[in-house]
Amino acid sequence: MNYNDATLVEVDEALKEAHIAFLSYKNFSGNKKAQFLRVIAEEIEALGQQLVDTAMRETNLPEARIINERGRTTGHCRMFADMVEEGSWVEARIDTAIPNRMPAPKPDIRKMLVPIGPVVVFGAANFPLAYSTAGGDTASALAAGCTVIVKAHPAHAATSELIAGAIKKAIEKSGMPQGVFQHLHGASFEVGQALVKNPLTKAVGFTGSLAGGKALFEVANKRPEPIPVFAEMSSINPVILLPESLKRDADKTAASLAASITLGVGQFCTNPGLIIAVEGEGLTKFITALSAEFTKALPGTMLHQGIADNYSKKLTIALSQKGVMVEGESAAPGITSQGRPLVASASAETFLKNPSLAEEVFGPFSLIVRCKNSDELHKVINYTHGQLTASVIADESELAKHVALLNILVEKAGRLIINGVPTGVEVCPSMMHGGPFPATTDSRFSAVGIDAVKRFARPVAFQNFPDALLPDELKNDNLLGIWRLYNNEWSKK
Amino acid sequence: MNYNDATLVEVDEALKEAHIAFLSYKNFSGNKKAQFLRVIAEEIEALGQQLVDTAMRETNLPEARIINERGRTTGHCRMFADMVEEGSWVEARIDTAIPNRMPAPKPDIRKMLVPIGPVVVFGAANFPLAYSTAGGDTASALAAGCTVIVKAHPAHAATSELIAGAIKKAIEKSGMPQGVFQHLHGASFEVGQALVKNPLTKAVGFTGSLAGGKALFEVANKRPEPIPVFAEMSSINPVILLPESLKRDADKTAASLAASITLGVGQFCTNPGLIIAVEGEGLTKFITALSAEFTKALPGTMLHQGIADNYSKKLTIALSQKGVMVEGESAAPGITSQGRPLVASASAETFLKNPSLAEEVFGPFSLIVRCKNSDELHKVINYTHGQLTASVIADESELAKHVALLNILVEKAGRLIINGVPTGVEVCPSMMHGGPFPATTDSRFSAVGIDAVKRFARPVAFQNFPDALLPDELKNDNLLGIWRLYNNEWSKK
Numbered sequence: 001m002n003y004n005d006a007t008l009v010e011v012d013e014a015l016k017e018a019h020i021a022f023l024s025y026k027n028f029s030g031n032k033k034a035q036f037l038r039v040i041a042e043e044i045e046a047l048g049q050q051l052v053d054t055a056m057r058e059t060n061l062p063e064a065r066i067i068n069e070r071g072r073t074t075g076h077c078r079m080f081a082d083m084v085e086e087g088s089w090v091e092a093r094i095d096t097a098i099p100n101r102m103p104a105p106k107p108d109i110r111k112m113l114v115p116i117g118p119v120v121v122f123g124a125a126n127f128p129l130a131y132s133t134a135g136g137d138t139a140s141a142l143a144a145g146c147t148v149i150v151k152a153h154p155a156h157a158a159t160s161e162l163i164a165g166a167i168k169k170a171i172e173k174s175g176m177p178q179g180v181f182q183h184l185h186g187a188s189f190e191v192g193q194a195l196v197k198n199p200l201t202k203a204v205g206f207t208g209s210l211a212g213g214k215a216l217f218e219v220a221n222k223r224p225e226p227i228p229v230f231a232e233m234s235s236i237n238p239v240i241l242l243p244e245s246l247k248r249d250a251d252k253t254a255a256s257l258a259a260s261i262t263l264g265v266g267q268f269c270t271n272p273g274l275i276i277a278v279e280g281e282g283l284t285k286f287i288t289a290l291s292a293e294f295t296k297a298l299p300g301t302m303l304h305q306g307i308a309d310n311y312s313k314k315l316t317i318a319l320s321q322k323g324v325m326v327e328g329e330s331a332a333p334g335i336t337s338q339g340r341p342l343v344a345s346a347s348a349e350t351f352l353k354n355p356s357l358a359e360e361v362f363g364p365f366s367l368i369v370r371c372k373n374s375d376e377l378h379k380v381i382n383y384t385h386g387q388l389t390a391s392v393i394a395d396e397s398e399l400a401k402h403v404a405l406l407n408i409l410v411e412k413a414g415r416l417i418i419n420g421v422p423t424g425v426e427v428c429p430s431m432m433h434g435g436p437f438p439a440t441t442d443s444r445f446s447a448v449g450i451d452a453v454k455r456f457a458r459p460v461a462f463q464n465f466p467d468a469l470l471p472d473e474l475k476n477d478n479l480l481g482i483w484r485l486y487n488n489e490w491s492k493k
Numbered sequence: 494m495n496y497n498d499a500t501l502v503e504v505d506e507a508l509k510e511a512h513i514a515f516l517s518y519k520n521f522s523g524n525k526k527a528q529f530l531r532v533i534a535e536e537i538e539a540l541g542q543q544l545v546d547t548a549m550r551e552t553n554l555p556e557a558r559i560i561n562e563r564g565r566t567t568g569h570c571r572m573f574a575d576m577v578e579e580g581s582w583v584e585a586r587i588d589t590a591i592p593n594r595m596p597a598p599k600p601d602i603r604k605m606l607v608p609i610g611p612v613v614v615f616g617a618a619n620f621p622l623a624y625s626t627a628g629g630d631t632a633s634a635l636a637a638g639c640t641v642i643v644k645a646h647p648a649h650a651a652t653s654e655l656i657a658g659a660i661k662k663a664i665e666k667s668g669m670p671q672g673v674f675q676h677l678h679g680a681s682f683e684v685g686q687a688l689v690k691n692p693l694t695k696a697v698g699f700t701g702s703l704a705g706g707k708a709l710f711e712v713a714n715k716r717p718e719p720i721p722v723f724a725e726m727s728s729i730n731p732v733i734l735l736p737e738s739l740k741r742d743a744d745k746t747a748a749s750l751a752a753s754i755t756l757g758v759g760q761f762c763t764n765p766g767l768i769i770a771v772e773g774e775g776l777t778k779f780i781t782a783l784s785a786e787f788t789k790a791l792p793g794t795m796l797h798q799g800i801a802d803n804y805s806k807k808l809t810i811a812l813s814q815k816g817v818m819v820e821g822e823s824a825a826p827g828i829t830s831q832g833r834p835l836v837a838s839a840s841a842e843t844f845l846k847n848p849s850l851a852e853e854v855f856g857p858f859s860l861i862v863r864c865k866n867s868d869e870l871h872k873v874i875n876y877t878h879g880q881l882t883a884s885v886i887a888d889e890s891e892l893a894k895h896v897a898l899l900n901i902l903v904e905k906a907g908r909l910i911i912n913g914v915p916t917g918v919e920v921c922p923s924m925m926h927g928g929p930f931p932a933t934t935d936s937r938f939s940a941v942g943i944d945a946v947k948r949f950a951r952p953v954a955f956q957n958f959p960d961a962l963l964p965d966e967l968k969n970d971n972l973l974g975i976w977r978l979y980n981n982e983w984s985k986k
Contacts, residue, residue: 023900088983093923093944107913111923114903116936221714225879225930228937386718396959406962407516410607415954418962420600429978430586430604432954437718443609443951444721451586451952458936459944461908461925466889469899469911483983485922490581490976490983 003157003185008194014182015200018118018147021179026115026145029472030480033143034081036174040134040142041074041081043166043173051162058156059128060301060337065264069129076136076427080143083450089113089143091459092473092484107464110474113457115145116228117202120195122216123153123160124207125303126267131447132156133163133183137205137230140452146203147180151195154187155304189215196220196229203228203456207269207447210234210360210438217441230455232447234360235388235439236273237422238381238412242394242402245419246282251289253393257366258293258341260421265300265339266364267307270389270422273360275368276380287368290343291328297341299334302363308337311363315342318361323350327368339363348376351383358384378408386436386443387413389422414439414446496650496678501687507675508693511611511640514672519608519638522965523973527574529667530635533627534567534574536659536666544655548621551649553794553830558757562622569629569920573636576943582606582636584952585966585977600957603967606950608638609721610695613688615709616646616653617700618796619760624940625649626656626676630698630723633945639696640673644688647680648797682708689713689722696721696949700762700940703727703853703931710934723948725940727853728881728932729766730915731874731905735887735895738912739775744782746886750859751786751834753914758793758832759857760800763882763915766853768861769873780861783836784821790834792827795856801830804856808835811854816843820861832856841869844876851877871901879929879936880906882915907932907939 006014044051055066083089090112098106119141123132130136133150141148152160164183171180186192196204196219204220206213206229213231220229241253260272277283302308318324319342329342345368351357357367371377381390390413394402399418409416414435425433425448433448434440440447445455462470472479481492499507537544548559576582583605591599612634616625623629626643634641645653657676664673679685689697689712697713699706699722706724713722734746753765770776795801811817812835822835838861844850850860864870874883883906887895892911902909907928918926918941926941927933933940938948955963965972974985 027900091944095919095921095923104917106921107919109908109919109921109923111925117904217719218714221711226710226934227930228935399959399962403962407520410953411610414952415602415956416958417956418958420957424597426588426599426602428588428599428602429981430588430602430954432604432952434952436951437720441719442721444947446952451584454937458929459907459925459927459939460903461923463908463910464913465909465911466892469892469896488922 294328
């Protein structure tokens with residue numbers, strides 16, 4: 001089915017609706033917002049097989065993956081529901097008055113997080129459910145008390161329509177204002193740009209390409225009133241293999257990395273696109289084993305033809321660089337809409353001379369960088385851009401000798417992993433899904449886990465307010481029983 | 494004394510030093526950073542009268558103000574010392590592994606805030622101590638574990654040198670790496686620009702004009718790797734006077750507002766530059782009383798000639814707008830380096846037609862906007878830009894009828910005040926000193942209070958780390974006794 005792009009008038013009206021709805025929705029209690037989020041989860045589940053079939057057809061993803069992603073989507077709706085119901089996320093701070101303080105009386109001041117305003121969310125091609133219409137951005141923005149306008153990703157517009165329908169049912173069942181969630185289509189950049197430019201838009205959530213994210217970031221910063229854009233964009237997720245572990249476990253490491261690189265036809269933001277190791281017996285064994293794994297790996301149909309074309313183009317560029325050697329590739333025949341698993345290698349010298357090799361090739365590809373020594377390995381890591389993740393495969397004893405390596409990696413990535421692969425992003429409070437540019441536009445925020453709500457909230461202080469006019473979170477009697485910093489002491493009283 | 498602008502080579506070297514120092518300083522314990530911050534406070538106090546005299550000479554501020562500001566500066570150094578010594582500011586979250594979870598095991602993940610990297614701080618003209626060399630930006634960045642490069646404000650370069658000297662003594666006494674704090678001069682925009690452009694700079698703190706802050710924000714966003722800029726820039730801090738209170742307390746309100754507008758020759762970011770009220774008996778009485786207060790008010794020498802010239806220019810522009818009437822002004826003669834207290838008024842109609850009237854006039858000036866009714870008052874508020882503060886002077890009974898007004902004000906400002914003036918920014922956890930653009934470049938952060946540290950920190954998750962390699966904050970045994978979210982429960986265990 002084809003959907004028409006929203007007109008500029010429709011964008012404008014959507015923002016006006018979102019703004020009006022925001023002025024009431026923002027004041028709804030945590031319980032009411034929680035109920036809304038839970039009904040969204042139920043309505044998504046009620047879509048049943050139709051949702052699964054539609055998403056499979058539009059994205060070429062297998063049924064198990066879609067079902068898994070649906071679970072993750074309803075899961076984070078319920079996680080944020082629990083969070084707002086509990087209520088402590090607002091970071092309440094209360095400092096009571098000291099009227100007789102010298103030389104000047106101390107006023108009563110209380111502070112909490114409030115929602116930032118209408119948020120524009122861009123559906124992500126690679127997560128038709130978990131990072132699209134009712135994805136983490138939408139759920140966290142709604143939890144914060146923001147209203148949301150989703151621009152559907154054109155590659156899965158029908159899936160997006162289904163989810164939007166479920167959210168609209170939840171709006172009616174929960175008695176929410178209509179404008180709390182709106183859904184627009186837009187295959188052109190103009191629609192996205194108009195949404196970000198609109199003066200009533202107060203923040204943006206985006207998951208996608210570096211070019212797309214950067215373009216929106218620039219539009220947002222050039223507004224008369226710049227607004228925050230959280231764009232999660234580009235990461236090659238380096239994996240560092242230390243020699244002792246590699247010597248012993250080359251085969252096992254190769255198998256787990258091959259599985260991670262080819263998982264979902266390599267279309268995860270946390271796909272390990274760079275493997276770094278010092279040359280030697282271990283690395284030779286590892287490359288042989290990885291090559292064998294890749295020969296066995298099967299090409300897979302990618303999310304859409306544009307992504308397949310882009311993978312093929314970026315792969316050709318990478319492989320045409322002087323000094324880059326193919327180490328292994330799928331032996332099975334493929335067609336043009338498929339991503340062919342391929343692994344190549346280059347010396348550190350080649351890598352350090354060629355900035356294009358540090359760029360993301362979105363698909364089932366990884367580049368092994370062969371270093372002469374530890375020093376060169378450090379240089380390679382320092383040379384890489386900001387990342388979502390960085391992993392180290394190592395024996396515990398050799399790790400202790402590489403504290404300096406971990407010390408650099410903390411500066412490069414939002415999540416460090418020991419003896420594991422970066423794919424598989426756990427949804428929990430301790431998850432950090434974000435990282436220094438170009439992984440995201442702001443390394444101070446996470447797109448996954450309860451803290452994702454902070455992207456869409458701002459603190460407001462209330463000075464000398466009568467108790468009755470304070471938000472419940474800040475009233476003298478802690479009606480909600482939340483954690484508050486009360487005169488410098490944490491308390492639920 | 495004249496100080497030479499730093500050369501581009503010096504800027505480059507400073508950042509290299511800051512980066513090297515960062516790689517060790519960032520790992521220092523909270524206790525060690527706390528001790529450093531406390532020695533900074535002591536060394537500033539040890540500067541004694543020389544600091545006071547120098548600051549008075551350079552800024553034309555009176556002795557009492559300088560002494561007060563010194564107290565605030567040493568006070569926030571000690572406040573951040575207490576914060577890092579206690580340690581819970583890192584927002585530790587721990588989710589332990591569930592190896593036998595189905596369908597996939599849950600890994601052990603732990604997250605905490607880490608420092609963002611070398612921070613460039615621009616000294617503020619209007620706060621030679623509390624928002625300059627050892628100001629809130631520097632102290633919070635050092636507390637976070639960042640290294641700092643301060644660009645001295647040229648208007649108080651000698652004061653800045655003295656404070657820098659005190660910090661350097663503290664570096665030696667506390668055994669800190671030299672590059673933890675550096676001090677450069679730069680009267681030209683080029684020095685500031687080079688500091689922000691340098692790839693090793695990871696964040697920027699700025700307090701100053703809208704033009705200056707926006708220029709740095711743009712430089713930062715155009716870098717190959719954009720970085721966060723927290724710029725606190727421009728705010729006219731609207732004060733809304735509700736009729737019942739005004740009828741009864743016109744004189745008292747006029748006296749307290751006149752004092753706030755003229756305090757420190759109107760050179761506070763929280764200066765009330767806009768007074769909004771509905772026409773009627775109360776407003777007429779108030780304007781008469783305010784006019785009398787302003788006739789008595791004395792001109793004062795401004796921070797420097799540039800600020801005085803700018804005040805005079807902006808004031809002339811405001812007063813030349815059709816429909817703007819002078820309501821009162823200082824009767825005393827003044828000289829060109831002085832700011833003459835003046836208050837004017839305009840109808841809401843005039844205000845709404847003239848965007849220049851919503852802009853900051855930095856100095857002892859305020860514009861009264863006369864509204865025909867409550868509806869027009871709402872329009873005026875909606876029309877104003879983002880603000881640091883918004884105040885309402887009202888009887889408690891009439892406040893209850895104006896919940897809609899408070900509902901809009903929350904969207905406009907970082908701090909709402911009932912029956913008080915916006916000047917006087919309390920340093921405490923509940924303070925929010927920030928607000929929607931153009932008050933600041935990011936309404937999600939505060940420049941005052943312990944939460945100011947969050948501007949310069951980013952979360953990092955550690956997955957599957959051996960306990961020994963985790964930061965102390967995340968080790969199994971809570972060695973530091975800090976608050977942590979442990980498997981979704983807050984605990985100090």
